[in-house]
Amino acid sequence: MSGHEHKDYTGAKFGMWLFLFTEVLLFGGLFILYSVYLARYPKEFISAGKQLNVWFGGGNTLVLLTSSLFVAISITALRRGSTRLCLGLLGGTVACAAIFMVNKYFEWSAKIGHGIYPGSTHLKELPPGEMVFFNIYYLTTGLHGIHVVIGAIVLVWTMVFIKTGRVHAGDWVILENAGLYWHLVDLIWIFIFPLYYLILH
Amino acid sequence: MSYLPPSAGSGRGFFDEARYPGIFGWILSTDHKRIGLLYFWCIVTFFCVGAVLGLLLRLELWAPGRTIMDAQTYNATFTLHGVIMIFLFIIPGIPAAFGNLIMPIQLGARDVAFPRLNLFSWYLYISGAALAVTSLFTGGGPPDTGWTFYVPFSAQTTTNVSLAAVAVFLLGFSSILTGLNFVTTIHRLRAEGMTWMRIPLFTWSLYATAWIQILATPVIGITVALLFAERIIGTGLFDPAQGGDPIMFQHLFWIYSHPAVYIMILPGMGVISDIVPVFARKPAFGYKAIVVSSIAIAFAGSLVWAHHMYTSGMSDIAVMVFSFLTFIVAIPSAIKVFNWLATMYQGSILLDPPLLYALSFILLFTIGGLTGLVLGAAATDIHVHDTYFVVGHFHFVMFGGTGMAFFAAMHYWLPKIYGRMYDKTVATVAWGVIIVGFLILYLSMKIVGMMGMPRRYWDYVPEFTGLNQLATVGSWILAIGLVLMFVNLIRGILKGEPADPNPWGGATLEWQVPSPPPTENFETDPVVTHGPYDFKKAGIL
Amino acid sequence: MTQDHAHIVPYRTFIIVWIALLILTAITVAAAQVNLGALNVWVALGIATLKSGLVVAIFMHMKYESPLFKIALLSALAILAIFIGMTLLDVLYRS
Numbered sequence: 157m158s159g160h161e162h163k164d165y166t167g168a169k170f171g172m173w174l175f176l177f178t179e180v181l182l183f184g185g186l187f188i189l190y191s192v193y194l195a196r197y198p199k200e201f202i203s204a205g206k207q208l209n210v211w212f213g214g215g216n217t218l219v220l221l222t223s224s225l226f227v228a229i230s231i232t233a234l235r236r237g238s239t240r241l242c243l244g245l246l247g248g249t250v251a252c253a254a255i256f257m258v259n260k261y262f263e264w265s266a267k268i269g270h271g272i273y274p275g276s277t278h279l280k281e282l283p284p285g286e287m288v289f290f291n292i293y294y295l296t297t298g299l300h301g302i303h304v305v306i307g308a309i310v311l312v313w314t315m316v317f318i319k320t321g322r323v324h325a326g327d328w329v330i331l332e333n334a335g336l337y338w339h340l341v342d343l344i345w346i347f348i349f350p351l352y353y354l355i356l357h
Numbered sequence: 358m359s360y361l362p363p364s365a366g367s368g369r370g371f372f373d374e375a376r377y378p379g380i381f382g383w384i385l386s387t388d389h390k391r392i393g394l395l396y397f398w399c400i401v402t403f404f405c406v407g408a409v410l411g412l413l414l415r416l417e418l419w420a421p422g423r424t425i426m427d428a429q430t431y432n433a434t435f436t437l438h439g440v441i442m443i444f445l446f447i448i449p450g451i452p453a454a455f456g457n458l459i460m461p462i463q464l465g466a467r468d469v470a471f472p473r474l475n476l477f478s479w480y481l482y483i484s485g486a487a488l489a490v491t492s493l494f495t496g497g498g499p500p501d502t503g504w505t506f507y508v509p510f511s512a513q514t515t516t517n518v519s520l521a522a523v524a525v526f527l528l529g530f531s532s533i534l535t536g537l538n539f540v541t542t543i544h545r546l547r548a549e550g551m552t553w554m555r556i557p558l559f560t561w562s563l564y565a566t567a568w569i570q571i572l573a574t575p576v577i578g579i580t581v582a583l584l585f586a587e588r589i590i591g592t593g594l595f596d597p598a599q600g601g602d603p604i605m606f607q608h609l610f611w612i613y614s615h616p617a618v619y620i621m622i623l624p625g626m627g628v629i630s631d632i633v634p635v636f637a638r639k640p641a642f643g644y645k646a647i648v649v650s651s652i653a654i655a656f657a658g659s660l661v662w663a664h665h666m667y668t669s670g671m672s673d674i675a676v677m678v679f680s681f682l683t684f685i686v687a688i689p690s691a692i693k694v695f696n697w698l699a700t701m702y703q704g705s706i707l708l709d710p711p712l713l714y715a716l717s718f719i720l721l722f723t724i725g726g727l728t729g730l731v732l733g734a735a736a737t738d739i740h741v742h743d744t745y746f747v748v749g750h751f752h753f754v755m756f757g758g759t760g761m762a763f764f765a766a767m768h769y770w771l772p773k774i775y776g777r778m779y780d781k782t783v784a785t786v787a788w789g790v791i792i793v794g795f796l797i798l799y800l801s802m803k804i805v806g807m808m809g810m811p812r813r814y815w816d817y818v819p820e821f822t823g824l825n826q827l828a829t830v831g832s833w834i835l836a837i838g839l840v841l842m843f844v845n846l847i848r849g850i851l852k853g854e855p856a857d858p859n860p861w862g863g864a865t866l867e868w869q870v871p872s873p874p875p876t877e878n879f880e881t882d883p884v885v886t887h888g889p890y891d892f893k894k895a896g897i898l
Numbered sequence: 899m900t901q902d903h904a905h906i907v908p909y910r911t912f913i914i915v916w917i918a919l920l921i922l923t924a925i926t927v928a929a930a931q932v933n934l935g936a937l938n939v940w941v942a943l944g945i946a947t948l949k950s951g952l953v954v955a956i957f958m959h960m961k962y963e964s965p966l967f968k969i970a971l972l973s974a975l976a977i978l979a980i981f982i983g984m985t986l987l988d989v990l991y992r993s
Contacts, residue, residue: 171470179575335957343950
């Protein structure tokens with residue numbers, strides 16, 4: 157048996173996609189709960205949904221869509237030999253992640269300042285459907301926020317690999333997989349945004 | 358074709374080829390065989406711990422009222438028995454131990470697709486196990502909710518459910534990564550000539566199982582995370598006082614935990630599918646049907662979870678739909694049983710220990726499966742739900758099924774891994790004792806369950822005493838058989854006669870390499886020219 | 899397929915997809931202002947599906963992957979849909 161390392165590009169990508177499926181099913185549990193409670197409390201989901209700020213939500217949507225654009229382009233850049241452009245774009249993606257989290261911080265602070273957070277006495281005075289809405293809102297966007305941070309860390313790690321030459325135009329599956337993970341974070345938000353911020357009727 | 362090097366039998370294969378010295382050669386190894394053995398010994402240890410807890414439960418149930426422990430301790434004991442047996446023994450069991458040890462060799466590969474991820478899976482397993490054990494001694498004491506952790510009790514009890522929830526999350530992540538690794542391996546690393554229809558049925562079963570691991574396990578992850586959130590930060594998604602619905606916990610829980618029982622049984626069926634042709638000296642009957650039924654079980658098994666919830670208060674429509682679908686999932690399992698029997702029909706039967714365990718699998722799983730129909734039919738389930746009938750049923754399928762398959766796999770493959778043979782006579786005697794003890798223990802449970810004895814009760818009415826004592830005696834006989842079996846196997850590993858590389862006459866690739874196999878498995882990449890049970894072409898018949 | 903020979907997506911394609919995503923976002927916000935009753939959720943989900951379809955197909959390269967990847971993704975989504983649907987069989991029909 158020869159000792160040379162056979163890198164399996166398709167296998168590595170397939171493994172990453174399998175991992176993404178697990179993330180979809182993880183958030184899927186929360187979407188199961190959302191659909192059940194939306195069916196049960198249609199009016200309260202509307203009244204509670206109106207209390208969320210569509211500017212924060214929409215702004216974050218645009219930020220994440222743009223971050224996805226950056227990371228997608230970064231792969232083409234690397235493969236065409238524009239390593240500096242690639243690193244700049246990845247830096248841009250991480251910056252978008254930071255903007256997203258800052259937005260989220262302000263959004264949550266505002267709500268928490270109004271006494272709306274899991275376990276608060278004010279929350280317990282709301283109608284049951286609104287309580288459920290806010291609980292599941294915090295859990296879903298909280299879990300998503302954790303994934304934004306993880307994704308950003310993965311991208312920074314990838315930037316280090318590019319700088320050290322371990323990821324390059326001839327072997328870039330690590331960047332592609334990091335990108336796949338980041339796009340998943342964007343995808344989940346594409347569904348979170350309308351389901352939580354655009355329930356107006 | 359065999360890949361035995363000239364020096365076959367004189368070396369210790371991968372045991373002699375550690376990358377690092379001492380214990381680091383094991384806990385830092387990315388060799389699937391070393392990882393498989395790390396899993397194997399942890400799994401066997403946890404099985405023994407779980408078995409001891411089971412014996413303690415049976416001692417308490419010797420007589421009504423307090424026998425050796427109070428009710429709170431009893432609740433913690435059956436919770437721990439369930440958590441350990443399910444999450445630390447049965448779910449990882451065959452895939453993590455024998456899947457890792459044997460599957461890459463069966464494919465003609467050097468290792469799995471992601472060897473470092475494989476080691477990480479084991480670290481997740483051991484961390485989850487450590488946390489589960491730690492929950493015994495910290496916080497409010499060991500969880501007392503039963504392994505199903507139903508709300509509202511699990512959200513309110515002061516026992517250490519939160520730590521157990523984290524442990525389950527880690528164990529689930531371990532299972533997910535193993536599944537991901539196995540699917541990729543089977544797609545990408547098959548040897549030349551190993552078409553999909555030449556893959557051994559054991560590996561096919563691991564493939565179907567791995568898909569369930571990937572798609573179902575995340576749901577238990579989010580479920581325990583939500584339980585953790587309910588306890589720690591007071592979210593009320595399952596709390597009626599906050600508009601939540603406790604039945605939603607049950608839905609989320611069983612959306613994983615029902616497919617989980619197929620994670621438990623499919624690899625066991627795969628072991629049987631590999632063993633029966635070898636010990637009947639006949640190709641597997643209906644190879645394609647067994648493959649299709651494995652995929653069918655994996656898929657249909659995701660449609661029936663709420664048959665655990667007929668009495669929960671869910672809608673009548675749901676009760677009827679889930680009951681109907683549950684009958685359907687029995688069909689592919691029955692197909693497998695018929696195929697195993699047809700394989701043996703007019704075969705040349707070798708009654709060695711692996712086949713003995715395989716035969717008891719077929720018998721006990723069938724009995725368990727038939728009682729599953731009683732439970733799957735909503736009307737009869739109302740009568741036996743949460744009684745000892747259920748406990749008897751799942752011990753027949755999980756212990757009589759997967760447990761026996763695990764024992765079969767040990768007797769079949771340990772001589773390959775360690776290169777030594779155990780005493781077959783002692784193994785046969787141990788098997789007999791195990792079967793006798795098993796039947797006495799679990800048939801008694803089914804009867805006393807039909808009579809109305811509830812499960813998870815520390816006490817019972819005096820008229821159930823006779824059957825409970827019979828069951829307890831059965832547990833002692835079973836324990837003696839288990840001790841005999843393990844002592845015999847361990848003695849065989851340490852001091853047994855050197856084993857032939859192919860002691861059973863198998864035609865799959867693992868029997869064409871030395872025992873123990875070298876680290877790289879094969880001297881040169883194999884080229885496959887026949888099916889896994891083509892004994893004639895393999896030159897064995 | 900080796901890494902070197904895999905298809906390279908031009909910058910232009912990504913930018914066009916990004917613009918389409920921004921437009922679809924604007925559409926979904928606009929659609930939410932109109933009272934369509936129960937249909938609102940389905941319109942929102944439909945637009946979200948379109949958006950995610952673009953992200954999956956182009957940004958995540960799925961359009962250029964082998965059928966295995968596509969079948970696997972559809973299977974995972976089908977399973978999630980089944981979980982949601984069958985749970986609703988309970989919740990929607992409680993008496």
